[in-house]
Amino acid sequence: MTNRVLDTIMERAEELRELGPVNENLGRLDDKAAKVLRDAGAIRMLQPAAHGGLEVHPREFAETVMGIAALDGSSGWCAGIVGVHPWEMAYADPKVREEIWGEDPNTWIASPYAPMGVARPVDGGYVFSGRWQFSSGTDHCDWIFLGGMLGDTEGRPVQPPRMLHLILPRSDYEIVEDSWNVAGLKGTGSKDVIVRDAFVPDYRVLEFDKVIDGSAPREAGLTNPSYLMPFSCVFPLGITSAVIGICEGALYHHLDYQRGRVQITGTKIKDDPYVLYAISEAAEEIKASRTALLDNVSRVHDKVAAGKEIGFAERAAGRRTQVRAAWRAVQAMNEIVVRSGGNAMRTDNPIQRFWRDAHVGLAHAIHVPGAVYHVSALTDLDIEPPQGPMRSMI
Structure with a gap:
């Protein structure tokens, strides 16, 4: 294709x-x-x-x-x-x-979705304030999705909690310069953003519960299966795909670097069976990560297209596949980077940049395995997982 x-x-x-x-x-x-x-x-x-x-x-x-x-x-x-x-x-x-x-289909939209703000109801919408970290690519975006908690008339989060996704134009939030000082993915410009008492009309607000349970796209009358797929399948897709791609980039530069390299012992890399073994194993592990992620999203899409529902246990298993794909790829990348020699860590060698980028990408909250593996294992055992944060991204 x-x-x-x-x-x-x-x-x-x-x-x-x-x-x-x-x-x-x-x-x-x-x-x-x-x-x-x-x-x-x-x-x-x-x-x-x-x-x-x-x-x-x-x-x-x-x-x-x-x-x-x-x-x-x-x-x-x-x-x-x-x-x-x-x-x-x-x-x-x-x-x-x-x-x-309407005027420019190339307009970009930033995020993050973490509910770090509070939306106080007023006539026609909400008054919204908060501060968020990790707004990737934000300098090139003119609008933003921000996560917030529904507040009461005094601005205190209501109980039980209700999370919203609020949509704001660039004029309603501040990008905090010099707020992205990190070891990897430096070029993403994932800076902090601040909102101070911005009015957000009702029509620019989405209920997170409807986003996560799939009712929002159905209420919008969408029929393309891509838009009916679970949020917990599509939202992590770009993040994990980037991490796997970064590991593929590290492999590319590792191979390029190793072709003519002679180790300090005088052994050429092409004559070192241990390094050659590591290269082959890493290449297959990274490829397996790619295959697992792509097969998972294709399977979910095909099932939705056939009019079938993706249940909680299947969503949990899909998240497990996605998380494990990221970890497998980064662990495989580590095996070749540590065999690249000290010169690979020089700042003019791209290997070290890809290595740092991959580890920072793996640190994203979407790749934390604990709760995902826990919940997925419980569903495999036919045990109902507890309500609360452990289920929040499944």
Whole structure:
């Protein structure tokens, strides 16, 4: 199957590779890197066709994110994070979709979804305040999805808690410069954002419970199976795809570096059976991670397209597949990086940048295995998992 976005990206592969260190030094995507993604349509892949999007199969989106991340981790990460937001925006109110994409279908939307703000009800909407970390690619975005808790008239979170996704234009939030000082994924510019008493009209608010249980897209009248897939399958997809792609990039640069390398003992790498074994094993483990993630999203899409429901246990198993794919790929990458020699850690060697990027990507909350493995194992044992945070992203 032709992947026109990825084909376009690959025509500019060397440009993206060369921009990797530039992005890192800037602490955000260079304008040229953002333009490559914009020109190729990378952020419009899951965007509704009615608003200038490509509306592709989520598998194609994941393959594209992997391909971009293998060229530059930060570019791939932004493509995965920012690129998934149009998928949720597809079932927001038509009025806000027109505000965002009516004049420019290439408008980008940032996040994060963590409920770090409180929305106080007022006539016609909410007054919203808070501070959020990790807004990837935010410098190139003109709108934002932010997670918040519903408050009472005094601004205190109601009980039981109710989480909202609120949509704000760039004029209603502040990007905090110099708030992204990290060891890896430096070029993503995942800065803090602040909202101070912004008014958010009702039509720019989504109930998180309806997002997570799948009723929001159905209430919006969507029929494309891609939009009816579980949030917990599609939302992590761009993140994990980026991590796997970064590991593929590390493997690419490791092979390039090792071809003519002679170890301090005088042994050529091509004559070292232990390194050659590690290379083959890592290559297969990274490929297995790719295959597992892509097969999982294809299976879920096909089942939804057939009109079948994805139950809780199946969602939990899918999340387990996704988390394990990320960990497997990074662990395999470690095995080759530690065999790259000390010169691989020099700042002019891309191996070390991919290695750092992969570990920071693995640290994302979506890749924490504890609760996911716990809940998935309980469902395998036909035991009902406890209510609460352990189920929140399943």
